[in-house]
Structures are given as C-alpha cells and as structure tokens.
Amino acid sequence: MRKSMFALATALLLLAGCVTINVYFPAAAAQKAADQVIGNIMGPDTGSANPAPASSAPPASSSNPTSQHQPLAMLLDAVIPAASAAEPQMDLDIKTPQIQAIEARMRDRFHSIMQGLLQSGAVGFTHNGDVAFHDAAKIPLAQRAQATQAVAAENSDRAELYKQIASANGHPEWAQRMREAFARQWISRARAGWWYQDASGNWKQK
Secondary structure, three states, rough: OOOHHHHHHHHEEEEEEEHHHHOOOOHHHHHHHHHHHHHHHOOOOOOOOOOOOOOOOOOOOOOOOOOHHHHHHHHHEEEEHHHHHOOOOOOOOOOHHHHHHHHHHHHHHHHHHHHHHHOOOOOEEEOOOOOOEEOHHHHHHHHHHHHHHHHEEEEEEEEHHHHHHHHHOOOHHHHHHHHHHHHHHHHHHHOOOOOOOOOOOOOOEE
C-alpha cells in the first residue's frame, strides 16, 4: 500500500511540474474577450445560446475510506493550485484608452458603412480575422472608393486591436492567437445572410 501511494504521489508531482512549466495561451479567456469587444462594436448578439449550466459535483461516497485517501486529497489540493497559478490571466475588461479608441472607431464605421456592406454581401468576414470583398459588384460604382477605404481602415484597426489586447495583458506575443480568437468570434457573430470564409478560405453564407 505504501509503495502504491508513493508511486501515485510521485506521478502527481511530476504532472504538477509539467503543468507549472508549460504556460499556455488562455484560449477560453481570449474568446470571452473577443466576444465582449465585438459585442461593443456590433451591439448585443441576441441569437447566441445561453451557456450550459455547470454540472453539479457528484455526491460524496457513503463509504468511509477517509483515512486511506486523506493524504491523496491533500496532495491533490497542493497540485491543483500550482496548475491554476501557471495559467496566464487575461484582462477581460479590455478598458485601456488605446483599445477603447479603436473600439469607438470600429463601432462608428460598423454602423455607418460596414453593416451595409456586410448585409449586401459585398463584404464578408475572412478566416483570419479581417474583412474582404466578397462581391464588389454589389456596390454602386460611385461608392466603391469609399468602400475600399472603409475595408482598408477596418483591417488596419483590427490588426492594431489584436496587438493592443495582447500587449495590455503583458504578452505581445499573443497577438496572432488573439487574431485567431477574434476570427472565430466574428464569424460566430455574423448575422443571417452575411458571408464568411471557412478555414480553407472558401466563401459561405450564414
């Protein structure tokens, strides 16, 4: 019994060491941040489903192996906080002046021109977090120069937004991963009839 407990304890400590050493990008937190920022720009997304409720913890066993498992429980209590401490924390508020200024520009642009371009099918969301022309023929000739400028300005602001969020959270190297998180969320937030690219770059309509 002692040997098996020692072997299990050793394995758990090795696992804790691995978790502590490997610091991963906080994908779930990034996705929440993307959803918050896009919501600020586009307005509330009434079509999104409510998150599934967290499952309740299983009831405690009626048996009484407390004396055997107490050391293991104490070891797990020591391991789990170590793993949690290794998880990078994301600033989900995203309230720096730089980010808010970009949000304001994108919000104004969305309601003044981008929303119309998206609804018409002239422009769509790309798989890499930008916007691009899907069918420029849908834009009247006299308005194409303005639309081209709007798309260029939008993509410039998006690139800067991803960089600013990464930097605001102390990890400039996260910019590309933030772009990927936003790319998924832009497409998720696309409304019926809008166009977007799949992972291969093929255009599809919602």
